[in-house]
Amino acid sequence: MAKIHVLDKHVAELIAAGEVVERPSSVIKELVENSIDAGASIVTVEIRRGGVTYMRVTDNGCGISREDVATAFLRHATSKVREKDDLDAILTLGFRGEALASISAVAHVDLITKTADSEIGTHYASSGGSDIQIEDAGCPNGTTITVRDIFYNVPARMKFLKKDTAEGNAVAGLMDKIALSHPEISFRLIREGKETLHTPGDGKLVSAIYAVFGKEFSTNLLPVDYALGGVRVWGFISSPLGSRPNRSMQNFFINGRFVRSRTAAVALEEAYKGSIMVGKFPACVLHLELSSAAVDVNVHPAKLEVRFVNERPVFDAVYHGVKSALSASREMKSIDLTARAKPLVHPYKPDIVEKPVQTRLSAPPAERSAPKPPERNPEPPRMPLSFSDSAPRSIEPIRPADIQSSIERILDEEPQPVKPILAPERRPEIIVTDVEVEPEDELPTLQKAEPVMQPAAESADFEAPVHTVIGEAFDTYIILQYDNETLMFIDKHAAHERLLYEQLKSRSEAAAAQTLLAPVTVTLDKSEYTAVLANLRVFADAGFDVEDFGSGTVLVRSAPLNLNGADIESSVLEMAGYLEQCKTDVTTEHMDWVYHNIACRAAIKGGSASKREELIALAERLEANPEVRYCPHGRPIYVMLKKKMLEKEFGRV
Structure with missing residues (x-):
């Protein structure tokens, strides 16, 4: 058969x-x-x-x-x-x-x-x-x-x-x-x-972008129009401030066909290097026009992938086109410093014309008058009280004769007895003990530690470990002196991030949230939009009140207390991208990543100056949680530097 x-x-x-x-x-x-x-x-x-x-x-x-x-x-x-x-x-x-x-x-x-x-x-x-x-x-x-x-x-x-x-x-x-x-x-x-x-169908790409993604996205774009090596690139790219946490908003079209092009995506991101943060990605709507003989569209069942006869001209055209658009956006308009300021009209009394404040840069160098000689009894300078007051007086020059007379006067004076320099009053040392910190307190107030009484059975020479906050290096690392033998360097962002992460993870109920005065609008790709609507409970457990606003847009009406306004949209975008890529539906894994995201964005930022009280409080919280040694991303929170290592470097031992 x-x-x-x-x-x-x-x-x-x-x-x-x-x-x-x-x-x-x-x-x-x-x-x-x-x-x-x-x-x-x-x-x-x-x-x-x-x-x-x-x-x-x-x-x-x-x-x-x-x-x-x-x-x-x-x-x-x-x-x-x-x-x-x-x-x-x-x-x-x-x-x-x-x-x-x-x-x-x-x-x-x-x-x-x-x-x-x-x-x-x-x-x-x-x-x-x-x-x-x-x-x-x-x-x-x-x-x-x-x-x-x-x-x-x-x-x-x-x-x-x-x-x-x-x-x-x-x-x-x-x-x-x-x-x-x-x-x-x-x-x-x-x-x-x-x-x-x-869409209006008026032939303007910006009109189609406005109809698809809305006003907020379309108003933050830079135009691109560039031709090189037989390839023309035109469309729009996002400004560096409009970067996104994923590549979902990168749209490439070749001869009017939407495609996924690795070559164009790499060229786009290479052009943005040095303009956006690491881990952020630009958005774009870019059209590529080239000869049909230079591209093969018959390589994918859904025609979403193409092959180029030569990828180099495509890469160069996208790279230089985007680079030129970014350079053009950075050009500052020249400011005419020689222009005279116009008279100001009082907002509530139009009949009163106020004189503008003149600065030294308001007149060309040729019109500046020579400095006047110092008066015998000059009138003390005063702050201008209104627009009608004259500008602050210029600094009078110091003549060589005045310097010589001052030196002779000092040499002729009788020497005065030198007063002993008193040592500054020593601040009480901070004794770090186990401090019970409530999860709701982000930065507890610092209280003066009481002397620790030791049992009589112990040696009289015993001293409790003392942590003294010396200061902060590079606005990022807290420096502590530990037991007069060790220096401890704490990464304040990593430490605060891990403490917030443990704080969120330890709560069984939903995270504390704050209601926003004005809802935050977040524009998403349709696949991310679907993932967000399917996981609204995950957002609610993390403290976000998210609701559908239609057409790929969601509204955030409340957010975790630890997040500020600038980080709310970025957090939702990152969470949406993660949920869209995650194929499993395990809520524990979702929430663990969500807690990472919130803690990272809410933590003290490295490179930003902090008050001494904040540094001390953070060190005390870290001392109260000795098991905390690494941030949620696996980086160490602190490093120790022994005194002997310093002495060895300086040749003392």
């Missing part, structure tokens, strides 16, 4: 459909790309239940003629590629001829189309790859395709779909990328009867 046989046509189509149609967003991608290739200027997408039960794509493109409708649903039927050489110059988004055949094999499909030279349109229906009917229909120019009940005949694929919200967000994320790739086309997305995206 033969073991090798040819598969049935229907089974073969179901297998082939799995390479093209993975989820509802795959269907939307193929249909919208066909609309773009058809020359549409308006594309409307409508989905219900995340696209699982209903999807509809409407465009005003060229349409499909009656005789081509049935052929379009056959496998490998396309109007974009005819010969082998056409694969070397692909200028369209679709070219394989598998989309409509794969979609119709796993769903119910209805198509209504009409060309400009036809008087009546065509209605075509297909279910599971089988033709149902083809008839006349009244419709405008263009094409409308409705897809219902995806995977109705493939239950094994149906169970791998995610929740409706996650599938809908995947479609929304796809539409964001397509809208940014073609700003000349107006795109609309309607989810559950509500419009969530509408």
Whole structure:
């Protein structure tokens, strides 16, 4: 009996459909790309239940003629590629001829189309790859395709779909990328009867960015327009202050197609080196235009990856284009120091004109008058009380004759007995004992330690260990003298971070939070947006009150007490990126990372000066927790330096 046989046509189509149609967003991608290739200027997408039960794509493109409708649903039927050489110059988004055949094999499909030279349109229906009917229909120019009940005949694929919200967000994320790739086309997305995206289609990329990511993101961008080696790079990049904790907002488009390009991403980040902090990443919406013969787009089933004939010109164009944009943003406008200040009008009394304060830089060097000789009884200087007062007087020059007379006067005076220099009053030493610190107290107030009485059985020469805070080095390291034999250097950021981490971890209830006067708006990538909405409980346990604001945006109404306003948005962004990448659903691992994040951002920053009381309090808290030796990232909190080591370095021993 033969073991090798040819598969049935229907089974073969179901297998082939799995390479093209993975989820509802795959269907939307193929249909919208066909609309773009058809020359549409308006594309409307409508989905219900995340696209699982209903999807509809409407465009005003060229349409499909009656005789081509049935052929379009056959496998490998396309109007974009005819010969082998056409694969070397692909200028369209679709070219394989598998989309409509794969979609119709796993769903119910209805198509209504009409060309400009036809008087009546065509209605075509297909279910599971089988033709149902083809008839006349009244419709405008263009094409409308409705897809219902995806995977109705493939239950094994149906169970791998995610929740409706996650599938809908995947479609929304796809539409964001397509809208940014073609700003000349107006795109609309309607989810559950509500419009969530509408781009103007005016051909301006910044308008599409505004519609997709909102005002806050679009106003913090720098323009890029650069050409080198046959590659043109244009679009927008984020300013160094607008850097993000991950790469989710890096969008690259090659000849109007959204791609993931490692070459372009590395060039972008190399150009930002020295402009942003380590561990931060720039955001961008960059279009690359190059010859179709220099790039191969037929290397990935979803066409998300491409290969370049030569990667060097692409890298150089992106690198120098971004570098030029950053350099242009740093150029300061020249300030005319010779310009005269205009008279100031009193805000409450317009009839009073006040004189502006003149500075030494307000007049050119040629107009400066020579210094006047010192007066015998000069009037003591006074602070200007109002705008009408004159500016502070200039410093009078010292003449050589005055210096000589002062020296002669000092030599002629009788020597006065030198008073003994009294030693400054010695401050009481700080005796570090076990201090019980409440978890809620971030920096307990310092109290004077009482002398420690030793038992009579011990030696009379015994002295309790004494920690004396000597000071702070580089605004980062606390210096303590320990037992007159050892110096201890404490990394204040690492120590405070670990103490806060243990404090958060020891609480069984939700972390203490503060209600914000003005909610903080956080713009997310659609995949991160989905992860945040799926893990709202994790944010609540960490002290964040996060709620959905729609269209990839969330509102933060409360945050942990230890975080300041500048760190709230960054914390939410980092947590969103982590939750989006984390495939497991173990809450303990989530919370442990969340505590790391909050503690790191809330801790005292290295390089920032601290008061002496804060240094002492932090040292006491560290002494009260002797098991704390490393920060949550594994770095040591303190190092010890013996006195003998110093004496050895200075040659004393």
